[in-house]
Amino acid sequence: MDFSRLETEIDGILANSNRALTKGGARERLQALCDWMRERVPHYDWFGFYVARKSEPLLDLGPFAGEQTEHVLIPFGRGICGQAAQSREIFLVDDVSAASNYLACSLKVKSEIVVPVMEPASGEVAGEIDIDSHTVAAFGSEDRAFLEELAAKVAADVAALRR
Ligand code: SME
Numbered sequence: 001m002d003f004s005r006l007e008t009e010i011d012g013i014l015a016n017s018n019r020a021l022t023k024g025g026a027r028e029r030l031q032a033l034c035d036w037m038r039e040r041v042p043h044y045d046w047f048g049f050y051v052a053r054k055s056e057p058l059l060d061l062g063p064f065a066g067e068q069t070e071h072v073l074i075p076f077g078r079g080i081c082g083q084a085a086q087s088r089e090i091f092l093v094d095d096v097s098a099a100s101n102y103l104a105c106s107l108k109v110k111s112e113i114v115v116p117v118m119e120p121a122s123g124e125v126a127g128e129i130d131i132d133s134h135t136v137a138a139f140g141s142e143d144r145a146f147l148e149e150l151a152a153k154v155a156a157d158v159a160a161l162r163r
Helices: 003-015 023-040 079-087 141-160
Strands: 046-052 058-065 073-075 091-093 111-118 125-133
Touching: 003 023, 003 141, 023 046, 023 058, 023 141, 046 079, 046 141, 058 079, 058 125, 073 079, 079 091, 079 111, 079 125, 111 141, 125 141
Parallel strands: none
Antiparallel strands: 046 058, 046 125, 058 073, 091 111, 111 125
16 A cells, blocks of 8 residues: 555645634544545555543544444553553554454454554643554554554644543
């Protein structure tokens, strides 16, 4: 997958300044990004955001594209999402059936990557990008590099959704 070809369109989606940096504007931009990413990248079967609470170690489900999930509120430390939030590092699972601390969304999901999004000002975890794939070991070093850059680009919008 040549992610460099996606940059211009991603920048276009995120530059949509309808309603600027309000919760509504941020939600709109991130939802558009989720829908577009899921459509554009074949191995991104579920693409979404979790948003960290300001004063509790909890993650709320944010905008997403893909199947509904029952995991709308995840404590730090629980599942792949909670572990990534706690460690503040990318969490990559090639085969979710072999992961012990994992919250299943759909039996179709085989691999997952979670990329923390940092608050631009303080450097604390504002939320994360969560992606599921129906293919085992779908994510590699190209995804990591691309998603790390994307996490920086969405940081202000993810931070705007924190409550
Ligand atoms: N599998 C995640 C839960 C979120 S869903 O993938 C949307 C986890 O283990 O944290």
